[in-house]
Amino acid sequence: MNERHSARRPIRVLPPQVAARIAAGEVIERPASVVKELVENSLDASARRIRIEVRGGGLREIRVTDDGCGIPPEELPLAVQRHATSKLREDDLERIETLGFRGEALPSIAAVAELAIASGTADSSLGRRLVLHAGRVLADEPTAHPPGTTVTVRRLFENVPARLAAVRDERAETAEIVRTVQRLALAAPAVRFSLAIDGRPALHTSGSGSLRTVLLELYGAPVAEALRELAPVEVACARVTGLVTSPDLTRANRNHLHVVVNGRWTRPGTLLALLEAAYRPYLPRGRHPICVLVLETPPQMVDVNVHPAKLEVRLRAEREIGQAVAERLRELFARTPRTLTLHDQARALDSLRVQLAEPTTAYDDASGEIVTPAFPPLRLIGQLAGRVILLEGPDSLYLVDQHRAHERVLAERLLALATSGTSEITPLPEPILLEVRAAQLERFQRWLDRIAELGVRCEPFGPRTFVLRTFPSLPAADPLGQLVRPEELGPALLATLEELDRAEGEDWSERLLVGLACRMAIHRGRPLARSAMRALVQALGETRAPAVCPHGSPIVLRVAHHQLAQQFRW
Numbered sequence: 303m304n305e306r307h308s309a310r311r312p313i314r315v316l317p318p319q320v321a322a323r324i325a326a327g328e329v330i331e332r333p334a335s336v337v338k339e340l341v342e343n344s345l346d347a348s349a350r351r352i353r354i355e356v357r358g359g360g361l362r363e364i365r366v367t368d369d370g371c372g373i374p375p376e377e378l379p380l381a382v383q384r385h386a387t388s389k390l391r392e393d394d395l396e397r398i399e400t401l402g403f404r405g406e407a408l409p410s411i412a413a414v415a416e417l418a419i420a421s422g423t424a425d426s427s428l429g430r431r432l433v434l435h436a437g438r439v440l441a442d443e444p445t446a447h448p449p450g451t452t453v454t455v456r457r458l459f460e461n462v463p464a465r466l467a468a469v470r471d472e473r474a475e476t477a478e479i480v481r482t483v484q485r486l487a488l489a490a491p492a493v494r495f496s497l498a499i500d501g502r503p504a505l506h507t508s509g510s511g512s513l514r515t516v517l518l519e520l521y522g523a524p525v526a527e528a529l530r531e532l533a534p535v536e537v538a539c540a541r542v543t544g545l546v547t548s549p550d551l552t553r554a555n556r557n558h559l560h561v562v563v564n565g566r567w568t569r570p571g572t573l574l575a576l577l578e579a580a581y582r583p584y585l586p587r588g589r590h591p592i593c594v595l596v597l598e599t600p601p602q603m604v605d606v607n608v609h610p611a612k613l614e615v616r617l618r619a620e621r622e623i624g625q626a627v628a629e630r631l632r633e634l635f636a637r638t639p640r641t642l643t644l645h646d647q648a649r650a651l652d653s654l655r656v657q658l659a660e661p662t663t664a665y666d667d668a669s670g671e672i673v674t675p676a677f678p679p680l681r682l683i684g685q686l687a688g689r690v691i692l693l694e695g696p697d698s699l700y701l702v703d704q705h706r707a708h709e710r711v712l713a714e715r716l717l718a719l720a721t722s723g724t725s726e727i728t729p730l731p732e733p734i735l736l737e738v739r740a741a742q743l744e745r746f747q748r749w750l751d752r753i754a755e756l757g758v759r760c761e762p763f764g765p766r767t768f769v770l771r772t773f774p775s776l777p778a779a780d781p782l783g784q785l786v787r788p789e790e791l792g793p794a795l796l797a798t799l800e801e802l803d804r805a806e807g808e809d810w811s812e813r814l815l816v817g818l819a820c821r822m823a824i825h826r827g828r829p830l831a832r833s834a835m836r837a838l839v840q841a842l843g844e845t846r847a848p849a850v851c852p853h854g855s856p857i858v859l860r861v862a863h864h865q866l867a868q869q870f871r872w
Contacts, residue, residue, distance in 0.1 A: 674843020
């Protein structure tokens with residue numbers, strides 16, 4: 303019989319060494335966990351400079367040195383005892399204002415490694431140094447140490463073979479340490495961080511106090527032009543500010559989404575999910591922005607005691623905060639034109655010159671500038687290759703995809719009518735006959751009542767023939783027959799309904815209207831009169847999301863004057 307079930311075992315208190323190693327397993331998961339805990343101690347000590355040195359992926363050695371307030375010699379032994387802390391005022395877990403408050407970091411590290419801690423204070427001429435291994439004190443001696451603390455961790459997990467075997471290779475552990483220090487630096491932009499890996503500098507921040515500066519120091523100069531500032535959001539006793547890169551600069555994973563809550567880098571699951579849902583329609587599939595959100599809220603509005611390693615927090619109004627920030631993020635992405643990038647620049651410019659050599663329309667400014675809420679004042683240049691509308695702004699050339707622009711205008715108009723319940727219906731000048739295939743007939747008939755609610759009214763006119771009599775009113779800037787051709791309505795409706803049959807869901811009405819907008823929008827290659835181009839750009843600039851079509855593809859590309867100067871070497 304299995305020994306586990308052979309007899310009841312008595313309840314007993316675990317030996318301190320065993321209990322310490324179990325607790326260490328909760329807090330110290332990998333070398334990066336050690337770095338995080340030690341740096342957070344330095345930040346709580348009001349350090350302005352923190353140096354981290356790592357060897358062997360953190361398994362051989364981790365050393366963190368700071369210039370904080372230090373630990374008085376008589377208190378140093380308490381620092382390595384479990385559940386001893388100076389960071390919890392009056393035992394109030396509802397008002398935590400420090401990063402480390404459990405008093406578990408140093409004793410947990412000492413349980414699975416050799417730990418040496420030396421510290422000095424400004425009011426003491428002599429500091430103190432302790433060395434511990436596997437929870438036992440090996441050395442306790444006075445030492446000369448400037449104000450601040452130095453903690454050295456060696457031979458991590460040497461006495462926990464199972465944990466050591468689970469640690470990934472040195473390169474992966476080093477990469478995780480770099481990510482951890484980056485996150486800590488973003489959470490504390492006023493602190494100067496330096497990280498050395500096996501004796502070589504790997505990261506440095508200036509401690510300027512500017513979040514934008516720290517982002518540039520961590521991610522490099524290419525981020526500078528792509529950074530956009532989020533207007534402050536104040537909701538549910540919280541104030542949120544931040545920076546995010548435009549759609550021009552994205553990453554392939556979510557590791558670059560940073561949320562800082564009261565100075566603590568964390569990952570609030572609900573808030574991050576709302577942010578991703580907000581930017582998802584405006585970015586290519588699988589791409590994510592670089593984003594840093596800084597959230598300030600009263601301590602009692604945050605529960606930081608929900609994760610052993612304090613990697614997650616619970617905000618009491620997380621969904622409300624997330625929805626407000628997501629809306630601000632959605633507005634920014636929806637209204638930010640993409641920057642044109644030329645991969646094969648010489649060939650692309652040659653092609654552009656050929657196409658512009660014989661413009662289809664003359665460039666005149668007789669009609670004045672096109673002024674809209676979304677764009678700066680624009681002057682119409684003309685149409686390129688029957689596909690793109692060219693416009694000149696104060697400091698850039700703008701290229702507008704005419705099909706996607708028209709699709710955006712139509713989709714927003716149709717969706718707004720459906721959402722408001724307004725029955726603005728246009729009787730067609732001439733009824734349109736629809737011939738339905740026999741295989742589609744039964745399914746098409748099932749759609750008639752539903753699409754009638756949206757203003758699309760069809761009546762039987764024979765065994766497989768129907769008459770389309772009305773349609774929702776199109777934008778005033780796009781009267782029926784100017785850009786949308788009536789003869790295209792019938793085929794667009796049949797094709798969209800057939801597509802819905804293959805993937806019907808609760809959002810059928812939205813997908814129907816977006817599908818109609820896509821199929822009704824002017825085709826690429828169709829020449830446009832200047833009045834039609836102006837009307838289309840005017841209508842686009844008044845939409846909610848003029849930068850991307852309903853499917854997430856870019857509508858507007860921008861070529862800044864400085865890019866032209868660079869290419870032409872002016």
